[in-house]
Amino acid sequence: MRLDANWVSGFTDGEGTFYVGINRNKTMTIGYQVLPEFRIVQHKRDIKLLYALKNYFGVGVIRVNHDDRYEIRIRSIDHLTDIIIPHFDKYPLNSQKKYDFIMFKKVLSIMKDNRHLTKEGLIKIIDIASKMNRQDKQKALVIKQLLGQDKVHT
Amino acid sequence: MRLDANWVSGFTDGEGTFYVGINRNKTMTIGYQVLPEFRIVQHKRDIKLLYALKNYFGVGVIRVNHDDRYEIRIRSIDHLTDIIIPHFDKYPLNSQKKYDFIMFKKVLSIMKDNRHLTKEGLIKIIDIASKMNRQDKQKALVIKQLLGQDKVHT
Numbered sequence: 001m002r003l004d005a006n007w008v009s010g011f012t013d014g015e016g017t018f019y020v021g022i023n024r025n026k027t028m029t030i031g032y033q034v035l036p037e038f039r040i041v042q043h044k045r046d047i048k049l050l051y052a053l054k055n056y057f058g059v060g061v062i063r064v065n066h067d068d069r070y071e072i073r074i075r076s077i078d079h080l081t082d083i084i085i086p087h088f089d090k091y092p093l094n095s096q097k098k099y100d101f102i103m104f105k106k107v108l109s110i111m112k113d114n115r116h117l118t119k120e121g122l123i124k125i126i127d128i129a130s131k132m133n134r135q136d137k138q139k140a141l142v143i144k145q146l147l148g149q150d151k152v153h154t
Numbered sequence: 155m156r157l158d159a160n161w162v163s164g165f166t167d168g169e170g171t172f173y174v175g176i177n178r179n180k181t182m183t184i185g186y187q188v189l190p191e192f193r194i195v196q197h198k199r200d201i202k203l204l205y206a207l208k209n210y211f212g213v214g215v216i217r218v219n220h221d222d223r224y225e226i227r228i229r230s231i232d233h234l235t236d237i238i239i240p241h242f243d244k245y246p247l248n249s250q251k252k253y254d255f256i257m258f259k260k261v262l263s264i265m266k267d268n269r270h271l272t273k274e275g276l277i278k279i280i281d282i283a284s285k286m287n288r289q290d291k292q293k294a295l296v297i298k299q300l301l302g303q304d305k306v307h308t
Contacts, residue, residue, distance in 0.1 A: 001248060007164035011248075013203075014168020046249050049167075094155060094165075095200050 001052040008056055009091040016040045016097065018104040020129040022122075022143060032143060034116045034125055036107055038084050041071040057083055081108055100132045119147055155206040162210055163245040170194045170251065172258040174283040176276075176297060186297060188270045188279055190261055192238050195225040211237055235262055254286045273301055 021035035042050055047062070050072045054060040059079040065071040074084055085108065088101055106128050107116075115121030123144060130140045175189035196204055201216070204226045208214040213233040219225040228238055239262065242255055260282050261270075269275030277298060284294045 003248065004160040004164075004245075006158040006160035007167075007245075007248065010158075010161035010164025010166075011168050012164075013161075014165050042249075049249055052248065091158075091161075094157065094161065094206065095196075095203055 001048065003052050003056045005087070005091045008053065009088060009093055012040065012088070013093050013095040013097055015042065017134060018097070018100045018132065019134055020104065020107050020125065020132065022126060022129065022140065028117070030117055030119060030122055031146075032122060034107070034111060034122070035075065036077070036080060036104060036111070037073060037075050038080060038104075039065075039071045039073045041065045041069050044068045044070055057087070059083055077108065077111055081112060097133070100134075103128050103132045123147060155202065157206050157210045159241070159245045162207065163242060163247055166194065166242070167247050167249040167251055169196065171288060172251070172254045172286065173288055174258065174261050174279065174286065176280060176283065176294065182271070184271055184273060184276055185300075186276060188261070188265060188276070189229065190231070190234060190258060190265070191227060191229050192234060192258075193219075193225045193227045195219045195223050198222045198224055211241070213237055231262065231265055235266060251287070254288075257282050257286045277301060 017037075017039050019037045019039065021033075021037060023033050023035060024031065025033035040050065040053060047070050050062050050070055053072050054062060057074070057079075059076065060072040060074045062070060062072050074080060085105055092098065093101055107125050110116055110121050110125055110128075113121075116125055126140045126144055126147075129135050130137050171191075171193050173191045173193070175187075175191060177187050177189060178185065179187035194204065194207060201224050204216050204224055207226050208216060211228070211233075213230065214226040214228045216224060216226050228234060239259055246252065247255055261279050264270055264275050264279055264282075267275075270279055280294045280298055280301075283289050284291050
């Protein structure tokens with residue numbers, strides 16, 4: 001199964017997720033780890049489609065998501081920056097997910113400069129990620145408070 | 155917003171539904187009405203996308219689906235036969251939904267010949283529709299029994 005580039009973007013508009021995880025991690029100086037992730041979840045009956053997507057992008061890990069659902073997941077900063085972002089820049093999304101993609105790109109550009117390892121960079125990422133569709137806004141607020149700044153930038 | 159043809163197929167693989175309704179209708183000689191339908195449902199935040207799809211296909215009705223969800227719906231046999239089917243023949247689906255599409259085409263070809271108005275044609279449609287993903291298989295069995303034939307063709 002060979003996938004068309006625009007088909008991939010249409011399918012992502014329906015089924016894809018751009019997500020930025022921000023998790024407590026005591027081994028990091030700043031105390032939190034930023035984990036951007038692009039994923040597409042499918043019922044196992046369409047697992048071949050996940051392999052076709054992996055083949056299309058040339059990267060990605062296929063794993064169980066939940067019960068009989070599987071996902072392709074891309075977390076590597078290099079793969080996200082060099083492969084995923086250029087794809088969606090060239091073959092644009094049309095749904096409101098395109099705004100998640102814009103935020104996602106902003107987070108990755110901060111990470112590319114290693115600014116997510118500073119308090120200022122991390123707070124900026126939290127502010128950006130809070131505007132994304134699937135983010136846990138309450139958790140973001142709590143982390144910001146813990147970081148000693150509770151003002152929400154808008 | 156102008157939509158790419160392959161994007162439309164990718165988005166349909168994610169969000170579209172091919173459905174064949176079979177409903178009691180006493181005004182019809184055979185007693186049942188066959189209602190094939192192609193639809194895409196979206197949250198209202200993406201209603202513009204439904205209008206872009208309507209613009210792309212040149213046909214379709216946009217209406218409330220449920221709560222804050224809207225849909226584009228195409229039910230006209232002519233529009234389905236002359237516009238929707240040729241689109242997906244030319245820009246193929248890749249998910250398991252492609253098998254729904256194949257069944258959907260078979261139902262429409264029977265309807266084009268008006269065979270859905272005969273008992274044999276209707277039973278054939280019920281058998282085909284029963285293989286589709288979102289169909290109510292129990293209801294199909296009941297209708298077949300009422301039509302005096304309870305053997306399920308496989």
